Amino acid sequence: MKERLISLAWAAPWMLFMGFPLAYALELPDPAQRAGLIGLCALVAVVNSATWLANPLPARNSFTRPFILSHAALALATLVYLVYAVRVGVPYAFMLTSFFLVAWVFQSPSRYVIAGIVPIVAIAGVFAYAEGEPLWAGSYLALVGIFVGMARWRMERSTRARLRRQDAIQRAKAAERARLSTDLHDILGQSLMGITMISELAGRLLDEGHTEEAREQIRAVTAQSNEALADVRRIVVATRALSPSEELQEARSLLEVARIDAEITNEGEPPSGPRSAAAAHVIREGVTNAILHAHPSLVRIRLSPDGVSVWNDGYSAAYAASTAGSGSGLVGLSELVGDEGTLTWGASGNTWTISLTFPAMPLNEEETTSDR
Secondary structure, three states, rough: OOHHHHHHHHHHHHHHHHHHHHHHOOOOOOOOHHHHHHHHHHHHHHHHHHHHHHHOOOOOOOHHHEEEEHHHHHHHHHHHHHHHHHHHHHOOHHHHHHHHHHHHHHHOOOOHHHHHHHHHHHHHHHHHHHHOHHHHHHHHHHHHHHHHHHHHHHHHHHHHHHHHHHHHHHHHHHHHHHHHHHHHHHHHHHHHHHHHHHHHHHHHHHHHOOOHHHHHHHHHHHHHHHHHEEEEEEEHHOOOOOOOOHHHHHHHHHHHOOEEEEEEOOOOOOOHHHHHHHHHHHHHHHHHHHHHHHHOOEEEEEOOEEEEEEEEEOOOOHHHOOOOOOOHHHHHHHHHHHOEEEEEEEEEEOOEEEEOOOOOHHHHHHHHHHOO
């Protein structure tokens, strides 16, 4: 609800232009014309407000049902007002087309903004010509278009910056998990080596009949084992492997922030361990690339025990090149997957897909994994 109220606030300043026809309506001598003009002004204001409430900012990258219905209603209300206003002689009646123009620029999918501006300006120009004010109409609509276009651009840039910050946070968490995993490996390696050496020494002491000294070494083994166990528990509590199901939830949240439609299919997770972690990383990388390096209206994610794929419909070679980073994400992902499965990615037309497929696991390995 907060997003909708903020969106409505963007519509409020443009309501000031309603003062011109309302002031003219109050001076009309004919009560019927006065009531008709005031009624149409109220209709446009209500429909305009409803349009902003139905399409909270930032704009989605696809045409939703509320968008289509609300903008169709606003276009119809604006057209009816223009016809009536020109008929009763309202000066500068075309100015109320700014309601529809502003709503379209802010709320439509970015790839269709220009396509929608053209007919709106054309309609406004026709009525401005009928009023004898084509030059004034062109100047006014150009200023409005430039202003709202810059505001839309800044809003999208702010949204992308926020998504980049969220992505950086997620990558920092992943790096921290990797660091802690390295710590776990180092601690266990050192502790197990020490336990092995002390155990061998205790065995030799027992063979030589030095029972008391052997007992001391065994107590040392017990103490070192307890210490290693405590270290392992501490690290395990501090870190937790990536979960594909959690990454799906995170992906849904990120795509909602980016106003991108998501189709997520979860047919089951890969076995816990390297495969599960690899699938989670593929989900993260695929969604991140879709948001930061494409302009999709839809992202599809399919997760199953046999693999995972992330597809988006907003690929553009030019845009991908302009937003490309170091390219280390996919390279690092390939290294992480290793021999666990086959990782592929690439574009086809305006779509881009990254896919990870796991080979069938040997039966005894599946049983071992399920026992865990």
